[in-house]
Amino acid sequence: FFIVEYALDHRIHRYPKPVVALMDGIVMGGGMGISQGACLRLAGPRTRIAMPETAIGLFPDVGGSWFLPRCPGRIGTYLGLVGPTLGGPDSLYAGLVDACAGPETLAGLHAELAGCAQAEDPMAAVLALRMRLARDLPVPGELASLAPAIDRHFAQASVEAIVGSLEAEAHAGFLAWADKTRALLAKRSPTMLKVALEQLRRGAALGLADCFRMEYTLVQSCFEQGDFLEGVRALIVDKDNAPRWNPPSLAEVTDAAVAAFFAPRWAPPDHPLARL
Secondary structure, eight states, X not given: OHHHHHHHHHHHHHOSSOOEEEEOSEEETHHHHHHTTOSEEEEOTTOEEEOOGGGGTOOSOTTHHHHSTTSSTTHHHHHHHHOOOBOHHHHHHTTSOSEEOOHHXXXXXXHHHXXXXXXXXXXXXXXXXXXXHHTSOOOOOSHHHHHHHHHHHTTSSSHHHHHHHHHTOOOTTTHHXXXXXXXXXXXXXXXXXXXXXXXXXXHTTSOHHHHHHHHHHHHHHHHHHOHHHHXXXXXXXXXXXXXXXXXXXXXXXXXXXXXXXXXXXXXXXXXXXXXX
């Protein structure tokens, strides 16, 4: 499943024909994978974007290694570790959509795209449409106002340091957000928080295909380590919302345990992800 999914996501990023992603609804996890490679990513009034994987003992995959480190400042690290849900304006600020559209624009989108398809250069026509739509800036969300705090806290060297920085927040305007963020981190898999932080730092220096290859290595390790299976059980299957992470605390997650997730795995030269 993951081989096919990651290969598809990579193909969308590199596809020579215009791909348009209408993201007017819930776009999380796998939905982000098939939308982030589009040449036009369009948010609507109902857009709800998130990468909530650490809540189920996974890491922000489907290309998150690529697109999250390329968000402005430390916003990608915040999104990847905490997994908050963003509306259209915040998604635009984070660079995860190209434009926000209201109901009237969305209603006319089919005709707009039909015109692009008939153009002599459809890709140029879609890119021109993207530029035109991007001129209509929405009312800002809250992410821009939180950016100074996000950059300060999520630039810390470790997950423990991030948590400690949030605990020390003294600015009145950021206190409620810091408390909420710390509470969310406390619910996440300690192992996967550390793995995700390392993943995003490595991804910042990798090419697109290598990001997907790294994620395939990581996802195999997730099945072996077990928190992914436990997270799915607790949040999706049994829905008791009480995952038993192993180990249960950040202090018990060793550097060696994190490094093991990134250990090279054998893959034949004809492996689908080797050919990206």
